[in-house]
Amino acid sequence: xxxxxxxxxxxxxxxxxxxxxxxxxxxxxxxxxxxxxxxxxxxxxxxxxxxxxxxxxxxxxxxxxxxxxxxxxxxxxxxxxxxxxxxxxxxxxxxxxxxxxxxxxxxxxxxxxxxxxxxxxxxxxxxxxxxxxxxxxxxxxxxxxxxxxxxxxxxxxxxxxxxxxxxxxxxxxxxxxxxxxxxxxxxxxxxxxxxxxxxxxxxxxxxxxxxxxxxxxxxxxxxxxxxxxxxxxxxxxxxxxxxxxxxxxxxxxxxxxxxxxxxxxxxxxxxxxxxxxxxxxxxxxxxxxxxxxxxxxxxxxxxxxxxxxxxxxxxxxxxxxxxxx
Amino acid sequence: xxxxxxxxxxxxxxxxxxxxxxxxxxxxxxxxxxxxxxxxxxxxxxxxxxxxxxxxxxxxxxxxxxxxxxxxxxxxxxxxxxxxxxxxxxxxxxxxxxxxxxxxxxxxxxxxxxxxxxxxxxxxxxxxxxxxxxxxxxxxxxxxxxxxxxxxxxxxxxxxxxxxxxxxxxxxxxxxxxxxxxxxxxxxxxxxxxxxxxxxxxxxxxxxxxxxxxxxxxxxxxxxxxxxxxxxxxxxxxxxxxxxxxxxxxxxxxxxxxxxxxxxxxxxxxxxxxxxxxxxxxxxxxxxxxxxxxxxxxxxxxxxxxxxxxxxxxxxxxxxxxxxxxxxxxxx
Numbered sequence: 243x244x245x246x247x248x249x250x251x252x253x254x255x256x257x258x259x260x261x262x263x264x265x266x267x268x269x270x271x272x273x274x275x276x277x278x279x280x281x282x283x284x285x286x287x288x289x290x291x292x293x294x295x296x297x298x299x300x301x302x303x304x305x306x307x308x309x310x311x312x313x314x315x316x317x318x319x320x321x322x323x324x325x326x327x328x329x330x331x332x333x334x335x336x337x338x339x340x341x342x343x344x345x346x347x348x349x350x351x352x353x354x355x356x357x358x359x360x361x362x363x364x365x366x367x368x369x370x371x372x373x374x375x376x377x378x379x380x381x382x383x384x385x386x387x388x389x390x391x392x393x394x395x396x397x398x399x400x401x402x403x404x405x406x407x408x409x410x411x412x413x414x415x416x417x418x419x420x421x422x423x424x425x426x427x428x429x430x431x432x433x434x435x436x437x438x439x440x441x442x443x444x445x446x447x448x449x450x451x452x453x454x455x456x457x458x459x460x461x462x463x464x465x466x467x468x469x470x471x472x473x474x475x476x477x478x479x480x481x482x483x484x485x486x487x488x489x490x491x492x493x494x495x496x497x498x499x500x501x502x503x504x505x506x507x508x509x510x511x512x513x514x515x516x517x518x519x520x521x522x523x524x525x526x527x528x529x530x531x532x533x534x535x536x537x538x539x540x541x542x543x544x545x546x547x548x549x550x551x552x553x554x555x556x557x558x559x560x561x562x563x564x565x566x567x
Numbered sequence: 568x569x570x571x572x573x574x575x576x577x578x579x580x581x582x583x584x585x586x587x588x589x590x591x592x593x594x595x596x597x598x599x600x601x602x603x604x605x606x607x608x609x610x611x612x613x614x615x616x617x618x619x620x621x622x623x624x625x626x627x628x629x630x631x632x633x634x635x636x637x638x639x640x641x642x643x644x645x646x647x648x649x650x651x652x653x654x655x656x657x658x659x660x661x662x663x664x665x666x667x668x669x670x671x672x673x674x675x676x677x678x679x680x681x682x683x684x685x686x687x688x689x690x691x692x693x694x695x696x697x698x699x700x701x702x703x704x705x706x707x708x709x710x711x712x713x714x715x716x717x718x719x720x721x722x723x724x725x726x727x728x729x730x731x732x733x734x735x736x737x738x739x740x741x742x743x744x745x746x747x748x749x750x751x752x753x754x755x756x757x758x759x760x761x762x763x764x765x766x767x768x769x770x771x772x773x774x775x776x777x778x779x780x781x782x783x784x785x786x787x788x789x790x791x792x793x794x795x796x797x798x799x800x801x802x803x804x805x806x807x808x809x810x811x812x813x814x815x816x817x818x819x820x821x822x823x824x825x826x827x828x829x830x831x832x833x834x835x836x837x838x839x840x841x842x843x844x845x846x847x848x849x850x851x852x853x854x855x856x857x858x859x860x861x862x863x864x865x866x867x868x869x870x871x872x873x874x875x876x877x878x879x880x881x882x883x884x885x886x887x888x889x890x891x892x893x894x895x896x897x898x899x
Contacts, residue, residue: 316689362870366877369827371637371689372817376869379814383862391859495697508690540709543701551694555684562685 266504266520273527281534289530291413297526298419301519302474303497305426306467308518312430313463314443314510316370317498320359320378324352324468325490326385328475333394333485341401348479349472355381356468360461374464386487396483405481415477422470427515439463443510492543499546500525502553509557525549584875585823585839592843596850608849610730616845617734618643618797619812620838623819624741625789627837630820631749632782633762633829634688636677638695639816640809642670642790645703647798647808651714652706659719666795667788673699674787678780696813703806711805720799734796739838741789746834758782763830811862818869819844826876844868 277284303321310318328348335344355377362373396402407414430436441449442459450456471493479485504521506513529542580587597603622639629636650666657665673695680691714720723733731739749755760768761778769775798804823840825832844865851861 316687317693319693362874366874368873368877369689371693372827372873373870375814375817376866376873379811379866380863380870383859383866386859387857387863391857498693508687538705538708540701540703540705544698544705547694547696547698547701550697551680551684551686551691554686554690554694555680558685 266517266524269524270520270527273524273531277527277531277534280531284531284534289534293526293530294416295413297522298413298416299474299478300493300496300500300526301419301522302422302470302477303467303493304500304518304522305423305515306463306470307497307501308426308506308513308515309430309439309463309466310370311501311506311508311518312443312510312513313439313460314446315363315460315463316508317374317494318359318464318467319371319374319494320355320381320468321471321494321497322488322490322492323378323381323385324355324471325475325478325493326485326487327355327381328352328472329479329482329485329489330385330389330394330487332476332479333396333483334389336401337397341398345476348476349469352472352475353465353469356465356471357461359468360464363464364457364459364461370464382487389487391487393484393486394479396480399483401480402483405477415481418473418477422473423515423519430515435459435462440511443507444512495543495546495550496525499549499553502557503549505553505557507557508554509561583824584872585836585843588822588843589839589846592846592850596846599850600853603846603850606730610726610732610735612842612845612849613730613735613738614724614732615849616841617732617738618793619816619819619844620738620841621734621741621793621796622790622812622816623823623837623841624738624745624834625786626816626820627745627823627825627832627834628758629688629782629786630825630827631758631762631829631832632778633765634681634779634782635692635817635827636674636783636786636790637689637692637813638673638677638699639786639790640812641696641699641703642673642787643794643797643809643812644804644806645673645699646670646791646794648703648707648712648804648806650795651798651802651804652712654719655715659714659716663795663799666798667791670787670789670791670794671784672787673790674784675780677787678783681783682776682779700806707804707806709806711803714799714802714804717802720802722799723796724800734800737792737796738841742834742838745837749832749834759830814862814869815844815865818865818872821869821872821876827873828876 274284283289303325307318307321310316328351330348331351332344332348335347338344339347359370359374359377362368362377363370405414409417430439438449438454438456438459439462441452441454442456446456471490474493475485475490478489500522501513501518502508502521503524504513504517504519506518506521525546528545532542532545593603600608602608622643626636626639646666646669648666649669650663653662653665656662677688677692677695680686680695681688684691686694726732727736747755749758757768757773758778760771760773761775765775794808797808819840820832820837821827821840822843823833823836823838825836825840847864848861851864856864
């Protein structure tokens with residue numbers, strides 16, 4: 243795939259990016275203000291806890307997707323398949339292996355799909371979007387064949403209650419998400435792996451020449467995304483106590499929208515977990531306002547499509563501008 | 568056989584794999600489907616191939632130019648919906664034209680996003696896929712709709728001369744026209760230059776941007792045509808049409824030897840790729856292989872071929888003609 247826009251010389255200036263730091267928080271405050279004016283229900287505790295819950299499930303995927311974006315791996319479109327794998331396997335395996343065993347097996351199975359992605363993208367250097375599209379089709383097909391295309395129901399409602407329980411008034415899923423986000427942030431910003439991820443994304447060849455295991459880093463981002471998506475699928479499956487093969491449809495776009503709106507660059511080398519989560523919060527609040535206003539569900543898809551294209555176009559514009567100044 | 572010769576043979580096989588694939592698939596199909604080589608089954612195969620084939624024609628042009636269109640199967644759904652839902656108000660033919668125009672408009676928007684705003688075509692068309700699919704769900708309330716003019720739709724799938732139908736003839740005509748354009752005209756050759764190295768092509772006086780706009784518009788229009796024909800033939804428009812088709816279309820084009828990386832491909836290859844995947848689908852359906860397993864097979868074919876392309880890409884930079892393939896096999 244040729245890329246008309248890719249030029250190494252324009253990536254040095256970070257000046258326009260400072261504006262990007264303010265844009266998302268301002269946007270979030272703006273949306274909250276608009277929401278509060280438009281709907282009295284918007285500022286209620288129950289509404290915010292709903293936003294937090296749905297945000298947490300997507301948020302785990304967003305953490306992984308941020309690694310993929312920063313390492314220059316574009317995006318992972320196999321998310322719906324790996325999420326369904328996690329949800330289906332955990333419910334299916336629970337009676338046989340017990341809860342802990344089932345969770346481990348489900349997350350490992352999802353991780354395996356990520357490993358296939360990673361090997362093809364990191365080692366064979368194949369196009370990430372086509373690979374994850376293909377692998378996603380295979381994995382989803384396997385998952386559907388495995389359960390015969392029907393819904394899998396849970397056998398142990400107590401685990402569902404555990405997942406839906408609260409710790410100090412905060413839902414369990416939100417707590418797990420916060421822990422994952424903090425660990426992901428520390429990994430990305432403080433660890434060698436994190437620094438290498440930035441390096442691979444901003445200049446692959448120079449990083450390779452510096453004896454960094456570039457292939458592992460690229461592959462690792464996809465494995466991490468798949469594992470976190472698996473965790474997210476497990477939690478979703480357990481809390482709903484049912485899983486159908488198409489349970490993960492749309493989560494890939496939710497995660498991609500959040501990451502690009504947060505200002506993480508699609509071309510690699512720039513971004514952070516807090517930025518991506520800021521983007522996620524913005525998109526979730528926007529969706530919530532739309533829902534409260536009674537806007538039909540498909541319009542949210544339209545809004546996400548426009549947000550993705552718009553955010554990437556703005557990123558490109560800022561890059562070109564940064565190159566000239 | 569020397570190492571170099573073996574490598575070249577491998578590379579040549581990778582380029583002309585479509586012949587091998589098609590031959591193997593036809594043999595397998597004729598074994599599992601006893602009536603496969605009858606006129607009616609072959610005609611059915613061509614008819615089935617037409618919808619993904621027409622989309623694949625547009626995608627071939629874009630892939631050669633180094634771009635991609637992931638929004639095509641969403642356009643398929645929306646164009647069909649438009650062609651069906653406006654039948655009662657403006658008549659069948661104008662509604663069909665309007666449906667095709669929807670595809671053209673989406674193609675132009677894709678072109679603007681990629682050329683003017685320099686958004687990577689994978690992401691731009693992914694965003695468009697999401698948006699167009701959302702619009703399709705929005706205007707139909709996620710319900711399938713049926714048309715008022717049943718007879719009009721019969722025309723596209725009615726048999727012509729025993730073996731062909733309107734849409735399969737249209738597909739074959741598009742393939743032949745594209746083949747002529749790509750191999751016999753300057754503009755067609757320039758397209759390969761745009762896909763191999765856009766900067767060099769621009770420097771040599773090729774109007775790269777114009778080719779890209781044209782490519783996206785053509786691909787969008789093709790998807791529109793495919794969508795209108797598909798919906799007319801079943802007299803139904805549905806927002807979920809083509810939901811899982813994008814992998815099949817991309818796989819068909821890639822089986823045909825067109826490279827995801829751009830600068831390489833052929834129309835006849837795409838014809839072979841489309842026929843291969845359709846014959847495979849028919850064979851699997853005949854054996855009542857479940858739809859899920861069919862998905863797995865299509866996905867696996869796509870992944871394996873992309874892997875093959877990656878492994879032989881380094882030493883295969885020049886084009887080799889079919890005659891050379893046979894000479895080389897003879898030399899071994």
